[in-house]
Amino acid sequence: MEKISEQKLTGCLGGSMCRANTLSIGIILTALLITLTLIRPAQAAHPLISDDTGTQGTGKFQLEVNGEYGSDREESQGIETTERAVEAGVTLAYGASDTVDVIIGIPYLQVEGRETDITIPASTLISEKGLSDVAVELKWRFFEREGLSMALKPGISMPTGDEEKGLGAGKYGFGMFFIATEEFKPLTFHQNIGYIRNSNRFDEREDIYHVSVACEYELVEGLRVVANIGQERNPDKASDRDPAFGLIGIIYAITEHIDVDGGVKIGITDPETDRTVLAGMAVRF
Numbered sequence: 001m002e003k004i005s006e007q008k009l010t011g012c013l014g015g016s017m018c019r020a021n022t023l024s025i026g027i028i029l030t031a032l033l034i035t036l037t038l039i040r041p042a043q044a045a046h047p048l049i050s051d052d053t054g055t056q057g058t059g060k061f062q063l064e065v066n067g068e069y070g071s072d073r074e075e076s077q078g079i080e081t082t083e084r085a086v087e088a089g090v091t092l093a094y095g096a097s098d099t100v101d102v103i104i105g106i107p108y109l110q111v112e113g114r115e116t117d118i119t120i121p122a123s124t125l126i127s128e129k130g131l132s133d134v135a136v137e138l139k140w141r142f143f144e145r146e147g148l149s150m151a152l153k154p155g156i157s158m159p160t161g162d163e164e165k166g167l168g169a170g171k172y173g174f175g176m177f178f179i180a181t182e183e184f185k186p187l188t189f190h191q192n193i194g195y196i197r198n199s200n201r202f203d204e205r206e207d208i209y210h211v212s213v214a215c216e217y218e219l220v221e222g223l224r225v226v227a228n229i230g231q232e233r234n235p236d237k238a239s240d241r242d243p244a245f246g247l248i249g250i251i252y253a254i255t256e257h258i259d260v261d262g263g264v265k266i267g268i269t270d271p272e273t274d275r276t277v278l279a280g281m282a283v284r285f
Contacts, residue, residue, distance in 0.1 A: 047249040047263030047278035048228050050192045050214035053141045053151040053181040056095035056284070064091040066280035070265075070273040079115060085273075086110040087132075093139075101139040103155075107132040109167050132161040133168045139179075147183040152176065163201050170201035177210070186218040192230070204235040222253040226263070234271050243272035257284045 044051040046066050056062050065088075072083040089107040096102050110129035137155030144150075154176045161168020177194035194210040212230025219225050231244035249263020258281070265276040 046280040050190045050212040053149040055101045060095045062093040070276035099141040103137040105135040128165040133157045151179040171199040188216040190214040224251045244268040
C-alpha cells in the first residue's frame, strides 16, 4: 500500500480542502498499487504472493475465494495519516492441457484513508469501493525434470475499475512472469521474476519489475507452513524506495479437493503496507 504523499497541493482554498485533496491522491496511489498487484501471478498458492509451476490438468478447474485486509499508518509534522484497504477476489483456473492453465481473476476493492491534524484536532475521511481491474492470465509449464520445473505466465489487466475513484488504472496493462519450482522434500521453493507494464492515467511509472522467493514446509500430512519475501519497483515516481514485504502463513488441506489458508504480510520498507491479514479457500473439481 503506497504511503500518502506529504506534498501540499497548490491552489487549495484552505487547510482542510488541501488535506482532502492530498488524501484523495493518497487513496488513488493506494488503490493503484493494489490494482498493480492483480497482474502478478493470480494463482499462487494463497496466501503466498509468489506463484508455483503447478497446473490443474486437462479439463479440471480450481476456484479460489480470497480476502485481504491491509492497514498503514504514518505521522509527519503533526498530521497522522491512516489507510485501510479490503480486497476480495474470485479466481477461476481451467486446465486447457496438462501443462497449460487459463486463469481469470475478478477483484473487489474498498479503500479508506483518514488524515488527522493532531493539533486541532480535525480529520478528513475519503472512502472508495467497487470492482477493480479484471486480470486474464495463461500459465505454461514448459520444463519439468527431477524435482525442478519452470513456467511462463503472461497476463493482461482490463480497465474494468473506475479510475476516477482510484479503483483501476484506466488503461489495459500486461505482464510476464518466469516461475521456477524446486522440490527437496519436505521443502519446496518457488522463485518468481516478473515484468509488469503498468499503463495508467495517473502519471505512475509504467515499467515495474518484481522478484520474490517463497518456501513451503510440510509440517504434517495436509498441513504446510509457508513463507515469502519479495520486492518490486515503486510505481510512484516521487519515491526512490521500493516496496518490499515478508509473509508467513499456513495452508491446510481439508480434503483432497479443498484447501483453506491464512497468513500475515509485513512491510519491510516504508512504501509497502505495514500489515496485511490474508485468508482464503481453494476448491478443485
